[in-house]
Amino acid sequence: MGQLGEVLERHLLCFGEMPEPDRQAVRALDGEVRNLPRLQDALREGDRPKEVVVVLSGFLYRYTMGPHGARQVHSFYMASEAPCLETLYIDYMDNNLGAAVDSRIGLIPHEMIYRVIDEFPEARKLLWRQTLVQAAIFREWLVRNSNLPAHAAIAHFFCEMFIRARAAGLSKGDSCDLPLTQEFVAEALGITPVHFNRTLKQLRDTNAVEWRSGRLIISDFDRLAGVADFNPRYLHLRC
Amino acid sequence: MPRYYFHLYNGTGLTSDEEGQEFADDKAAEQAAVAGARSVLADEVRNGQLDLDGRVEVTNGDGKVITVVQFGDVVRVTRPGSGSSPGGV
Numbered sequence A: 001m002g003q004l005g006e007v008l009e010r011h012l013l014c015f016g017e018m019p020e021p022d023r024q025a026v027r028a029l030d031g032e033v034r035n036l037p038r039l040q041d042a043l044r045e046g047d048r049p050k051e052v053v054v055v056l057s058g059f060l061y062r063y064t065m066g067p068h069g070a071r072q073v074h075s076f077y078m079a080s081e082a083p084c085l086e087t088l089y090i091d092y093m094d095n096n097l098g099a100a101v102d103s104r105i106g107l108i109p110h111e112m113i114y115r116v117i118d119e120f121p122e123a124r125k126l127l128w129r130q131t132l133v134q135a136a137i138f139r140e141w142l143v144r145n146s147n148l149p150a151h152a153a154i155a156h157f158f159c160e161m162f163i164r165a166r167a168a169g170l171s172k173g174d175s176c177d178l179p180l181t182q183e184f185v186a187e188a189l190g191i192t193p194v195h196f197n198r199t200l201k202q203l204r205d206t207n208a209v210e211w212r213s214g215r216l217i218i219s220d221f222d223r224l225a226g227v228a229d230f231n232p233r234y235l236h237l238r239c
Numbered sequence B: 001m002p003r004y005y006f007h008l009y010n011g012t013g014l015t016s017d018e019e020g021q022e023f024a025d026d027k028a029a030e031q032a033a034v035a036g037a038r039s040v041l042a043d044e045v046r047n048g049q050l051d052l053d054g055r056v057e058v059t060n061g062d063g064k065v066i067t068v069v070q071f072g073d074v075v076r077v078t079r080p081g082s083g084s085s086p087g088g089v
Helices: A003-012 A020-027 A110-119 A121-147 A150-167 A182-189 A193-204 A221-228 B026-046
Strands: A032-036 A041-043 A051-057 A059-065 A071-078 A096-099 A103-109 A175-177 A209-212 A215-218 B003-010 B013-015 B055-060 B065-070
Touching: A003 A020, A003 A051, A003 A103, A003 A121, A020 A110, A020 A121, A051 A059, A051 A110, A059 A103, A059 A182, A071 A121, A071 A150, A071 A182, A103 A110, A110 A121, A121 A150, A121 A182, A150 A175, A150 A182, A150 A193, A150 A209, A150 A215, A150 A221, A182 A193, A193 A209, A193 B003, A193 B013, A193 B026, B003 B026, B026 B055, B026 B065
Parallel strands: none
Antiparallel strands: A032 A103, A041 A096, A051 A103, A059 A071, A059 A096, A175 A215, A209 A215, B003 B013, B003 B055, B055 B065
């Protein structure tokens, strides 16, 4: 029984159920564990991955470099999440996956997962479902970035991160780790760090949320969700 | 790369920057301050207001002020009737 398989099993169970034989097959998956220092990439544009990545600790991010050297961050991944299951069926990376903080990742060979997909239909469904949920998250981020004013966009981001942390079993009461820099989050929201800092101060003044020293504390989730018009439906969580 | 801090003074008071950002040199940091000031103003305009009475102070790791970017200097404002509008189509 592999540690990586257990992490992936737990992650997939966030999106639905599977019978014991399927769970066992996922649990048995294993692979290499690697340290990924802050700002180092696990996968780069053009790479042809032979493994899927599971985050064991830390925080990963996906990004694309713009034509003028501007980095657009388009997703973050916390421990237990699997950032790029789509590499199973996509030939090459069209974006980059890196570590936002010192992280540890697991690499499960594609070949092992293909066998699970071939033989265990319920596990196959959840693997597919997970990648579809990733697409739903990208859609939501697009709408958030283009439609919401800065304070609502930040509130939305905080709500999503907290709900995902809770699903991953990483939250404690009304708080969870969010060890990202403001600069990173600003890049994900498409606003400047100066604007982000000013707007975060406004949000703090609502007393609904605090984000300091890498810890996110949401003392009034309903009020924060109201600011963001946040509805977690797009996360399709069942745990 | 050196770290710079961007402290914002405007109608909502002081927003101090505790985290900072790394830039190659003072010039790159100043450009970031200009972009930051513009983005704050743009958001105000989106909400139907514009307060040009503000500034971004850029400091280095020692707390020394490198440059001060005044809001009024980062946008060119054309007032109605000033004659510089391109006119009718």
